Amino acid sequence: MSVSEHVWWAIAVIFALLSLASLIAYRLSNTRPGRSSDELTLRIKSWWFMIGIFTVAIVIDRAISTIFLGFIAYLALKEYFSLIPTRRIDRIVILFAYLSVPVQFYWAHTGWYGMFVIFIPVWMFLFLPMIMVFKGQTDGFLKAAGTVSWGLMMTVFTLSHAAMMLTEGDRHNGTAAGAGLLLFLVFTAQFNDVAQFTWGKLTGKKAIVPGVSPNKTREGFIGGAITTMLIAALTGPYLTVMPLLWSALAGIVIAMAGFVGDVTMSAVKRDLNVKDSGGLIPGHGGILDRVDSLTYAAPVFLHFFYYFFVGGRA
Template sequence: MEVGVSTGVLGAMAVIILALVVGTLVRLTQMHRLSERTARKLGLRLRTWWLIAFVLVLLILAGVPATVGFFCVVSLLALREYWRLVPERAEYGGLIWWAYGAAVLQYIWVYSGLFDLLMIFIPILTFLLLTLRVVILQRPDGFVHMVGTLQWGLMIFVFCLSHVAFLLTLPPETNPVGGAVGWFIYLVVLTEFNDMAQAWLGRPLGRHKIIPQISPGKSWEGLAGGLLCTTVAAMLLAPFLTPLAGPSSSTPDGLALSSFLSPLAAGAGLLIGISGFCGDIAVSAVKRDARVKDSGTMLPGHGGILDRIDSLTFAAPLFFHYVYFIYR
């Protein structure tokens, strides 16, 4: 399988780098106003964003095998962080190794493009096998909790997240504009942009908290502003990366205005924005239950892997099936 890099994809990569450059310069001009601790944390966040952007561009250029392998590693690391948040993990014996094995197999099915197997492997086959394995342990106390903990982690951090990589295996005819990689960039960029937009707008404008006991920083104002920004960004990016803008009606000077007013692109933006928010607060609930602020320290200034991929866990499968339903 090869991933074609279209002009739109190259343009999107350039925009990502340009946005980082502008954002970095703006932040650097603000450093002198911040406390030493805040400035240091901001510097770490900026460096990590540059690393994430570099990895994203590298994956786009490297192709499908590297990207699928990378997300397999991300799922394994996410499972590891999640497992460390589970207080009773010592009682589960070697069951976590079954989960790691299932994660690797899931990504083998992804790379192979085995849609039917991908859809049933973790939700059905792995669930039933793990349930039987727990039964064989003959530990009836905490049986439901043990099975539920294992399966929830596999569903969120492997099954759901694997849909990001699975976008790259969609048939080329589903995206004549940006190729399979166009779907991939569209999802990842909009999901991360939605996170940042909600945070940026929520800080100065946030007055009405949504779920303060789970995520105190989330406000209705930040959510609404983030959804608006993400929907607009989705419509602006669609003509360059996806066929969501519809049949291109070009003018002598370029794309027609109607290309940027697609209901399908607006729907994708709303879907990514709402589902990204839901994924964020779901993982926040896990951390609250474990009494921790961050899931780890792997990404300086951001926290752990779970802190960065939380929104994708909900956005990826919903966006994948949105695309699959329209273009299958």
């Protein structure tokens, strides 16, 4: 698979933007040291990491990219299972849940859409509680079946849509192919995180869900979504087959989904009393915090694209 010129240029621009961001963060941490600048430095660091891996992966091979995405999903699932209460008897069930990761990403890699889309929601959904029942411990069964299934859906199933985007993009996304489509999603979603954060800091007043995440404000959300829409309208026609207006719509869709993913993970952490996941349990604020917006944005955007551009309804 040769990587299209468009993707190369996009990567070059991202490298330039990140260099600029690193420079600003470096100056900020010198002039105004504190929590926000530490958080910023940490974020920028993880973006460098992501774009670095992304570049290496797409340069070498799509299979490598898929394995990499599968590994991220595995780490997210492991973090989830380590955070939630589990039953000792369910160790084998959890092992099966882990084993579904390579299988699910294999379906994504081969592009077997039908299997990809039912494997976890149907087969694993039916299979895991069955094992629990045969193990015979009814105490806590419902809770265990619920949390294990939800976690598997929320991490592995949702993130496997990013891998499916590579496959579907190669078929239906013109010259920019799968790499272009995935880059569009990841860039837009990450940009939206920053845009909503920045708008919230500058103008935020009214919290949308104060009980879950007091610093997610209506002003931040609207300002962020509009900015994201504009940037998506700019980059979409370049990285995808979507024309300008459709790209703008995709930007809004990704902004909304990203927001929901973000607050959903916040709700999980609140429920588990790990509000600041980085502080209370060191390192746990790892993968889940980084992929939270993608857990909603990846499936929503893939099915948006699938419905309108693979299904030919646009």
